[in-house]
Amino acid sequence: SAVVGQQPSQTVRGTVIDQQSQKGIGQVSVNIFGTNLGGMSDSNGVFVITGVPVGRVAVRLSHISYDLLDLTNVAVESGKETVLYPELLEKLGSTETAVIVSARKERLTSRQMATVSATEFNAEDSRRFAGSRNDIARMASNFAGVNSVNDGRNDIIIRGNSPLGLLWRLEGVDIPNPNHFGSLGATGGPVGMLNNNVIGQSAFYTGAFPAQFGNATAGAFDVSLRKGNNNKREFTAQVGYNGLEIGAEGPFSKRSKASYLVNYRYSLPGLIKSLGGDVGTGAAVPNYQDLAFKIDLPAEKIGQFTLFGMGGSSKIDFKGELKDTSNFYNDPYHNLYNSAKMGVIGLKHVLFLNSTTSWTITLAATGSNVTTRQDSLDANRDPHKNYRENGNEWRYVASAVINKKFSATDRLTAGVTFDQLYYSYTDSVRNSDFGFIPFLQERNSTELIRAFAQWQHRFNNRLTLNTGLYSQYLSLNNNSTVEGRIGARYKLPASGAFTLAYGQHTQMQTLMTYFVETRVGDHYIQTNRDLGFTKSQHLVAGWEHALRNNWRYKLEAYAQFIKDAPVETRATDFSALNIGSGYGDGLQDSL
The missing domain is CATH 2.40.170.20 (TonB-dependent receptor, beta-barrel domain)
Known part of the structure; x- marks a missing residue:
């Protein structure tokens, strides 16, 4: 419309992935709510939508063989393209057409087969929580059942466990304490080393986590x-x-x-x-x-x-x-x-x-x-x-x-x-x-x-x-x-x-x-x-x-x-x- 054309706009693009196989899905319809903007994913699952108004938008993804998915509250910024990696779950036979509403916190946990006590987050989430200081460990202290030691450090206590029971993992690799001024064997420090500007879709587990995560008794990042x-x-x-x-x-x-x-x-x-x-x-x-x-x-x-x-x-x-x-x-x-x-x-x-x-x-x-x-x-x-x-x-x-x-x-x-x-x-x-x-x-x-x-x-x-x-x-x-x-x-x-x-x-x-x-x-x-x-x-x-x-x-x-x-x-x-x-x-x- 004419009103939309006068607003600053940006490109929204990404890759649609099968939640179970992690393979790209073709022929997925991707549409922006409240506009006539949309597109179709190619054989590799890649889609591109140009001219999307800057602000918060909702994205709907649909495919005849997969459950419908709505991504809400997606941030579109004028100075940076918005890149999404939505995951669709294949239907079981003829299913009801219920809409799955996702605020980014249901996808990764499903992929890792977590049943309980799992929260997904990204760089934007780490900026929105009070007192996080752009630090994902401090962000986690806002979650239910999680406490911080004090304001001077970002060690976290999960359901009363020692901070030493936390596992840090980066790109599937267990890593040592990712904090400045940290000590050997510890899991926290005064300043986080993981810069939230480079963080992608990540997850935090606080109990009964799946078998992919071991050598930890409290939780896993x-x-x-x-x-x-x-x-x-x-x-x-x-x-x-x-x-x-x-x-x-x-x-x-x-x-x-x-x-x-x-x-x-x-x-x-x-x-x-x-x-x-x-x-x-x-x-x-x-x-x-x-x-x-x-x-x-x-x-x-x-x-x-x-x-x-x-x-x-x-x-x-x-x-x-x-x-x-x-x-x-x-x-x-x-x-x-x-x-x-x-x-x-x-x-x-x-x-x-x-x-x-x-x-x-x-x-x-x-x-x-x-x-x-x-x-x-x-x-x-x-x-x-x-x-x-x-x-x-x-x-x-x-x-x-x-x-x-x-x-x-x-x-x-x-x-x-x-x-x-x-x-x-x-x-x-x-x-x-x-x-x-x-x-x-x-x-x-x-x-x-x-x-x-x-x-x-x-x-x-x-x-x-x-x-x-x-x-x-x-x-x-x-x-x-x-x-x-x-x-x-x-x-x-x-x-x-x-x-x-x-x-x-x-x-x-x-x-x-x-x-x-x-x-x-x-x-x-x-x-x-x-x-x-x-x-x-x-x-x-x-x-x-x-x-x-x-x-x-x-x-x-x-x-x-x-x-x-x-x-x-x-x-x-x-x-x-x-x-x-x-x-x-x-x-x-x-x-």
Whole structure:
């Protein structure tokens, strides 16, 4: 219409995907509500709609063999193309023509066969939650059943669990702590390293999660990087709470569908300090920087190759100063120097053997380093060594996952992952009786092998069953486990559903814990080396109901039993035994 033509407009495009096989779907009608704008997907599922008015729009996707899907509240911005990857679910026989209303939070969780306690999010969501500071971990603290430790860090407590029970995953690869100023084995820090400007459709799981996710007892962040625009080049520059950011994305050439995405960020306090400004922290100025990238290389006959990575470094020095009253963290009698580094790089290959079967092979490397130095200051302000820490962990990862859609009723996903873990720890402290002595010195390697299988069966249009098995083996002390997962979802006639899920979940201890040395007589021995896995059982029952105007109410009751948690043998000793246990339950709702 004439009114629409006068408004700023943008292109909405994307790829329509079969939810079960992950293959592109052709002949899907894609339309913008309230306009005559629309298009049809090609044989690869690709669609393009030009001239879409800037603002919030709703998109309807329809196909004769798939359930109808409405995407609501889709943001269309004038300076950037909107790229969507909607997933359609194949109909079971002749189904009713009920519209599936999706606000982006139902697609990825369905693909991963999660029955309960799963929320999907993207970059826009991380900006909309109060107090998130563009950090997805802080965003998650707004979810039901999730709490933060304090405002100074983004560690999250899921249903009363330790923050150490959280799994971070990037592009299908388990990664170390993705936070600046973080410590080895931890899952949080003051500033997140995952830049929300490069985040794609991702998910957060808080209980009874499917078998794809293991070696965790509390929850999982399954983060993906979005694809770069393969149609035109776009650039980003901004200054915010987390720092100065610059980014670029686009196609490598007009003749190729290959694309790149890269984003770099430098800390705002460090930038202000370098320009001679005062950030109000005295001499202790936090400096950090991070980089994230993704390169997509489609090759029609041999599949899709994706090179991805992220990394960052952080550093802060607390120097003892009797006159420095502006630094709240100042200890006038000690100098403290802390630095941390983390990185991950991977190559992923996705190949469709036929229209219903695909494999994903991933090779990756991850690493992290934490260095801490503390010196005591004498009366003359001369430093003396008091504590030294230099911890390094890195791993090489190889994984293979196969996805098979047998029919509209049955789907199987199975995979195996091999991790070669390397570690190097040196911790030393000054002792008043024995002088400057090391209490942890270890450099070696071990292996972690994991496997899973997840089956989904749709009995009919209302009842869906998800079952799975997960297993892992740690060669360090020959610990192994096999876990079962099961969940059911029953759709109610009046736009609602009942859900019920049970899962057994196991987690190895943080790697450094196994090598802590305890003084026994005149010798130091590794008393934790034979620690077993911490085990947790999750039971979650839920009810959800769709309200008017795309509102949804969800109620979940959960119970959790933890056993074999490591407990210190003495209050001031790092030596531990697998004798800890605990129980928790609760009722949570969300709107």
